[in-house]
Amino acid sequence: MIERPRPDEPALAGATAKAVRAVAGRPGEPKETVGNRAKRIVRNILVWIPLILLVAWTVAPFLVTLSVSFKNRAQVFAQPGIIPSNPTFDAYAEVLASESFTTSFVNSLIVGVGTTALTILIGVPAAYAFARFRFRGRHLLLLFTLLPRLVPSIGLMVPIYRLAVAAGLLDKRITLIIVYTAMLLPLGVWLMVGFFQQIPREIEEAASVDGASLWGRLRHIVAPLAAPAMITIGVLAFREAWNEFTLVLVLTNTPGKRTLPFELYLMQGIEGIANFPGEAAFTILTILPFILVYTRIEKYVVAGLVTGSGK
Amino acid sequence: MTASTVTKSNGGRNTRWWQRNEKPPERDNNAIIGQRKSTPYLFTLPAIILVAALLGFPVLYGIGQSLFRRPSLGLPQEWVGLENYAAMFSSDAFWFSLNRTAIFVFGSLIVGTSLGLFFAFALFRVVGKLRFLRSVTVAPYIVSNVAAAVMFRILLNGQFGVVNQVIEFFGIDGPSWLANPNLAMVTVVFTQVWTDLPLTILLLLGGLMTIDRTHLDAALVDGATGWTRARHITIPLLAPQLLISTIWLSYSTLTGLGVVLALTGGGPLKATQTMAMEMYTVAFRNLEFNQALAIATFILVLNAVITLGYVAVGRRYEYEQ
Numbered sequence: 001m002i003e004r005p006r007p008d009e010p011a012l013a014g015a016t017a018k019a020v021r022a023v024a025g026r027p028g029e030p031k032e033t034v035g036n037r038a039k040r041i042v043r044n045i046l047v048w049i050p051l052i053l054l055v056a057w058t059v060a061p062f063l064v065t066l067s068v069s070f071k072n073r074a075q076v077f078a079q080p081g082i083i084p085s086n087p088t089f090d091a092y093a094e095v096l097a098s099e100s101f102t103t104s105f106v107n108s109l110i111v112g113v114g115t116t117a118l119t120i121l122i123g124v125p126a127a128y129a130f131a132r133f134r135f136r137g138r139h140l141l142l143l144f145t146l147l148p149r150l151v152p153s154i155g156l157m158v159p160i161y162r163l164a165v166a167a168g169l170l171d172k173r174i175t176l177i178i179v180y181t182a183m184l185l186p187l188g189v190w191l192m193v194g195f196f197q198q199i200p201r202e203i204e205e206a207a208s209v210d211g212a213s214l215w216g217r218l219r220h221i222v223a224p225l226a227a228p229a230m231i232t233i234g235v236l237a238f239r240e241a242w243n244e245f246t247l248v249l250v251l252t253n254t255p256g257k258r259t260l261p262f263e264l265y266l267m268q269g270i271e272g273i274a275n276f277p278g279e280a281a282f283t284i285l286t287i288l289p290f291i292l293v294y295t296r297i298e299k300y301v302v303a304g305l306v307t308g309s310g311k
Numbered sequence: 312m313t314a315s316t317v318t319k320s321n322g323g324r325n326t327r328w329w330q331r332n333e334k335p336p337e338r339d340n341n342a343i344i345g346q347r348k349s350t351p352y353l354f355t356l357p358a359i360i361l362v363a364a365l366l367g368f369p370v371l372y373g374i375g376q377s378l379f380r381r382p383s384l385g386l387p388q389e390w391v392g393l394e395n396y397a398a399m400f401s402s403d404a405f406w407f408s409l410n411r412t413a414i415f416v417f418g419s420l421i422v423g424t425s426l427g428l429f430f431a432f433a434l435f436r437v438v439g440k441l442r443f444l445r446s447v448t449v450a451p452y453i454v455s456n457v458a459a460a461v462m463f464r465i466l467l468n469g470q471f472g473v474v475n476q477v478i479e480f481f482g483i484d485g486p487s488w489l490a491n492p493n494l495a496m497v498t499v500v501f502t503q504v505w506t507d508l509p510l511t512i513l514l515l516l517g518g519l520m521t522i523d524r525t526h527l528d529a530a531l532v533d534g535a536t537g538w539t540r541a542r543h544i545t546i547p548l549l550a551p552q553l554l555i556s557t558i559w560l561s562y563s564t565l566t567g568l569g570v571v572l573a574l575t576g577g578g579p580l581k582a583t584q585t586m587a588m589e590m591y592t593v594a595f596r597n598l599e600f601n602q603a604l605a606i607a608t609f610i611l612v613l614n615a616v617i618t619l620g621y622v623a624v625g626r627r628y629e630y631e632q
Contacts, residue, residue, distance in 0.1 A: 050433030051444065057426070058447050061462035061505065064473050068465050080471035122357045129354035138351070145359055148366035152566030154587045155611045158594050158603050159369035159376070182365035185358050214350065243455030245569040250595065261457040265573050268461065280465060283458045290453040298446055305452055305510055306517075 069280035076276050091277035095285060103256055104263040105285075107173060108242050111259055114177035115241035116234045119184045123233060126185075127192030128222065132201070142193070149186035153246050161250040171257050176248060180241045188233040191304070195229035196222070228300070235297050236304040239290070260286045370611070377604035388601065395605035405606070407581065408589035411496070412565065415585050418500040419507070419564040420557060426504065427511035427556060428549075432541070434512065435519045452509045456569025463502040463574065464489070492582030495575050499583050503570045507563050511556045518552030519545070554625040558618050565614050586610055 068076055070087040079085055095101045129135075130142050160179060161170075169175040203225075204217050212220070223230075245261040252258050258266075264282050268274065290297075377395055381388040399405050434444060451459070467474050467488040475485025488498045522545065530544045546553070568587040571577065577584040577592065584592070586606060594603030 047433070047436045050429060051437065051441075054430045054433055054444070055447050057430075057505070057508075058450055060473065061459070061466050062450070064466045065462045077471055080476060082473065122361060125354040126358035129351040133351035133354075135348075135351040138355075141355055141359055144367070145355070145362050148362050148370075151366050151370055152562065152611070152614065154566045154568055154590060155373060155607050156366070156369050157568075157591070158600055158607060159373035160365070161594075162376070162600060163369060163372070178361070179365055182361045185362050186366075189358060239453060243453075243458075245456050245573070246591075249572075261455045261569075264455075264457045264461065268464075268573070274464075276465060276468075279461050283461045286458055287454055294446065294450075294453070298449060301452060302445065302449055302513065305449065306513055 065280045065283055068276050069284050071277055073275065073277060091281035092285070094278055095281045100255065100258075100263045100267070101260075101282060101285070104258050104260045107257060108259040110173055111176045111180065112238045112241040114173070115180040115184065116237040118177060118181040119188050119233060119237040120230055122181065123185050123188035124192060124226070124230065127189045128196055128218070130189065131193045131196035132204075142189075145189050146186050149190070153183070153244075157246060157250050160247065164251055171252050171254055173257060175251055176241070176259070179247060179251065180237070180244060184233070184237045184240055187236065187304075191233060192226070192229055195226055199225050228303075231297075232300040232303045235300045239301070239304075242286075242289075373604045374608050376601055377608050380601050384598075395602050396609075398602065399605045399609065404584075404589060405586075408584050408586045411581075411583060412585040412587075414496060415500060415503075415571075415583070416561050416564045418496065419503050420560055422500055423504040423507060423511055423560045424553065424557065427508060427515050428546070430508070430512050431515035431519055434516050438516075438520065448512055449509045451506050454506065456506060456567075457573040459502055459506050460570060460573035463498065463505070467498055489575060490579055492580050495579055495582050499571055499574055502574055503564055503567065506570065507560055511560065514552045514556045514559075515549060518549045522548045550625065550628055554621060558621050561617060561621070562614060565617070566610060 063082065067082050067084060069091050070084045070089070071079065072088055072090050075084065075086075075088075126145065130138060130145075164170045164175055199222065204221055207217050207221050242259075243261060244259075245265065248259050248262050249265070252262065264279070264286060267279055267282060378390060378392060379388040380391040380395060430448070434448070437444070454462070466472055469475060469485060469487035469490070472485070472488075474488075478485040486494055488494045526544055526548065527540065530540045535543065566587060568591055571583055571585055571588050572591065575583045577588040587610065590603050590606040590610065593599050593606060
């Protein structure tokens with residue numbers, strides 16, 4: 001009877017959601033009738049050229065990087081073609097053997113998983129309370145939680161650095177986890193509040209009448225229904241922790257604590273002559289975890305991306 | 312059945328109890344059965360504390376600290392009022408970086424909005440047919456700024472870069488993109504736009520899909536087609552989405568440091584030394600933290616003013632329609 005949020009789709013609102021779903025493969029309008037054949041061909045070209053340009057614009061940087069990563073340093077200059085004539089895995093072997101990559105990969109993984117877990121652990125109950133409970137000061141508190149979303153990290157670099165120095169928390173992975181979680185929370189809470197409000201209260205009330213406690217309702221009713229939104233936040237949080245550069249740049253200073261972007265940044269500067277295959281392989285390995293699961297997480301990425309801009 | 316129709320017609324939210332056929336609930340409509348008074352606070356407090364301590368407080372602390380100065384390393388800092396700001400406004404480096412920022416922001420806005428519109432229109436023609444195009448469109452979002460910088464450095468390399476190979480195919484000598492001050496700015500703009508474009512496209516595409524077909528059909532009847540229709544009907548109707556994407560693009564470029572730092576580090580010859588780069592240089596190369604905080608505060612204020620400016624312009628535009 002009641003229109004429930006589709007559990008397989010992340011929380012999205014309004015027109016953008018429509019766009020996202022439509023691009024994702026909902027049947028479009030029926031084709032307009034076309035006059036003669038020449039006209040149709042011209043029309044098709046007009047439709048296809050911009051789309052080919054779009055694909056080229058987006059994919060070209062990935063392709064050239066992939067191409068260079070399968071060459072050695074000499075081949076990069078000697079054989080500038082896109083398809084390597086005799087591909088080699090030397091660059092990957094070199095990167096995978098280097099401690100800067102392995103250590104920072106593990107660090108990124110720890111910080112990524114930690115940030116994701118902490119963001120969900122703290123953000124979900126807060127969003128649930130804002131969406132469901134009526135309590136004194138909730139509008140003000142919600143505003144306090146959401147407003148800092150507008151603070152750019154450029155405004156945080158120096159203050160957070162100095163506070164971390166003062167607190168003796170510099171160069172610790174836990175500092176990164178906590179800082180990233182704080183940066184993700186406004187967006188996460190915003191996204192989840194919207195989602196929880198869509199879950200009909202009647203379901204929970206029914207469970208409550210049947211004797212379910214608050215914890216029981218959260219565990220067996222709210223959490224399963226809110227899973228898509230939680231995955232969205234998880235993907236967002238992991239991406240942020242994995243890719244964030246400006247804060248890790250100032251919050252860490254020893255090789256053992258840096259994350260991937262920081263190490264990649266250093267790699268560009270250290271050697272006199274740029275090691276293009278090495279940098280390319282490092283880059284590809286950095287985005288590889290995302291690419292492997294990309295088709296599965298893509299809709300959550302889109303949902304997070306779009307929600308994040310909606311204010 | 313009445314209850315369900317009402318619920319459906321407004322999307323299942325904001326249904327008042329008197330609109331339902333059920334017995335009106337006696338308790339507060341928003342509350343849940345069996346809830347302790349302290350529960351909501353227990354639920355929300357960790358988030359509020361974390362956000363306040365790590366986002367709210369540092370900003371205020373930074374603004375406060377911009378009013379102090381450390382005479383020399385090791386000495387305690389002392390109150391200097393607005394002296395850091397006076398020093399900032401009288402420094403040539405600051406005005407130069409403001410100029411660079413203006414070019415960076417306007418360049419990215421122009422390139423980003425044009426490309427965004429172009430690609431959104433293109434996608435709109437095939438909406439619903441090609442799923443993989445969404446995957447492609449969104450892909451840059453999973454790449455970090457540093458990785459994007461590496462990719463563009465390879466793409467635009469003077470000796471083996473694909474872009475220069477294409478240029479040389481037409482018989483023109485390919486430039487060295489990152490060594491030439493003007494072209495370095497162009498490179499930074501395009502790299503930044505590449506990382507930011509997925510959202511712009513999705514926003515504008517969303518806007519296109521909400522446009523009422525009757526407007527377009529009416530225009531068609533009046534003889535407006537192609538560019539005329541886009542210029543006078545479609546783009547004005549896209550104003551809300553254009554406003555959001557403009558705000559977001561200029562926020563991202565005005566406050567963004569990652570792409571510039573990783574791609575050019577502010578060079579060559581300081582050609583890409585934006586304000587964010589200037590702030591970073593003053594803080595972490597010159598170690599003049601209080602001076603850097605004055606710049607950071609200026610960036611925050613400028614960002615707020617510009618955003619409000621966009622909103623004001625957008626609102627006036629809406630009224631005129």
